[in-house]
Amino acid sequence: MYRYIGNKTKLLPHIMEKTSQLIGNTGTVVDLMAGTGSVAYEFRRNGYTVIASDVMTYSIHHLKTNLLLEQAPPFDGLVNNNVITGEINRYAEVLTYLNTLTPVRGFFFREFSPEGVPQIGCEPRKYFTSDNACKIDAVREKINEWIQSGWITDLEESLLKHTLIMAVNEVANISGTYGYFLSNFKKNSLNNLCLKEELFSIGNATGHTIIQGYAEDLASSIIADLCYIDPPYMKRQYAANYHILETIARGDFPDAIGKSGLRDWWDQHSKLCTKTRGLQSFEKIIRDINCPRFIISYSEDGLFTIEQLRNCFEQFGTVTIDEIDYNRFKSNDSQLPQKITEYLISIER
Ligand SMILES: C[S@@+](CC[C@H](N)C(=O)[O-])C[C@H]1O[C@@H](n2cnc3c(N)ncnc32)[C@H](O)[C@@H]1O
Structure with a gap:
């Protein structure tokens, strides 16, 4: 079991449906902050050509396993x-x-x-x-x-x-x-x-690309039909927590x-975990990447409000926001509400 903060396994059907609405069932999709690789793997299983990246080394090993293997080497x-x-x-x-x-x-x-x-x-x-x-x-x-x-x-x-x-x-x-x-x-x-x-999953195991690095740095070298971004949404740095x-x-x-x-862990810290530099990172990535459509995952609990994100993203195209409610995992004494809203934000240039 992988208890990775922000793992999107539960949201996969929504992400795939939105992807198919935006680009149909073929094309190149980039997952810029791919983490455990759960979304990248689902893109592969749905027939897309996948470019996947993350700043963490462990993520790269998960991605190579999830995207490039149909059977053991x-x-x-x-x-x-x-x-x-x-x-x-x-x-x-x-x-x-x-x-x-x-x-x-x-x-x-x-x-x-x-x-x-x-x-x-x-x-x-x-x-x-x-x-x-x-x-x-x-x-x-x-x-x-x-x-x-x-x-x-x-x-x-x-x-x-x-x-x-x-x-x-x-x-x-x-x-x-x-x-x-x-x-x-x-x-x-x-x-x-x-x-x-x-x-291992059989089929569609060739033509995928896996790159380690900061999305802000990689964006200018990537061409894709759709860019999926699943950023950190809290102050907790992945490099410290893993x-x-x-x-x-x-x-x-x-x-x-x-x-x-x-x-x-400073060499792998994320600006997206900060209120002061997070929006600039989003802007740099979206401005630099050669891609007409975006899906961005975000949470109601995040550092930025949905209005702050909308204002930021509207510079680049038409913004649509889908809200998905699901039950939060919470301990008995938690004061947090039971339901949490996850956003799927799309941008069409
Ligand atoms: C919410 S998690 C992604 C979870 C993933 N979708 C999954 O299902 O496992 C965010 C990921 O972004 C990575 N990350 C944070 N800042 C980054 C940046 N600036 N560039 C690239 N990756 C980054 C983290 O290492 C982490 O794996």
Whole structure:
């Protein structure tokens, strides 16, 4: 399960219907802030050619897996170097190999588990049980070794890192995001980390483009029939709230700062999470991109009011706003109203 802030899985039918109203059932669609890749994947399944981007590295691994694979890649390098036999399902064999590695007391054990001693000398952090942290260390180090030896391709690396992230999400001791860990281990975090096979969708797996970067910088190089933008709508920065997934995606060993052990995330901060610069970012993206139609997702809870957004977007064309009401996830003592309105804003130049 992927509890990603702003994940649009529930809104997919509305987004697809709006897309089809605006451009019909073919064409090139760009998903500029693609996150988990749920919308990009649905565009692919509906027959569009997809350009997808995000500033986060983990998103790029999800996107490559979701857009470019119809079946698991062949892992020839691992067969040729006798890591796996290659006789049956090679992806399953690789996962069995990774799931049964000898655990390693490495970076995750030191920084993110209760028996570790963080480098900055603070109290141990409890993102994972010590056993799971050692499993994550073993898998990360093995993937790094395979990359350095040239035994796995870029796409194989992305699939393995995507698979590891999905498994890590199942056992993380957090409430929603990785901004902080819980003081006591919750039930699912006590389960053993287990990498499981991803299911693949057949068809329309070629011609898609995946790019990592800021939408503001990429926009001027993109040509598409429709641009879907699903921006952050709160002050919470994704780079801070998903720092552990970013570290898995990069395979690196950053300084873990403060009580919560965040990596330095400033190089991936988003201007869209700020009231002072968010609207300028929207303007730059919409002005620079070579695209006649836009769908922008936004929430009633967002930093900007719908009127502020309408004023901003009307500079570029005719604006239509669809409102979708759905039940908010809320805890029993929450004062927030039960219903929340999600906006699908379209612009036609
Ligand atoms: C609301 S989430 C997208 C969720 C996605 N539609 C899904 O269903 O998973 C917003 C995404 O925008 C990315 N992001 C934020 N600012 C960005 C920027 N300036 N350029 C590119 N990506 C950005 C974040 O990393 C995050 O993944």
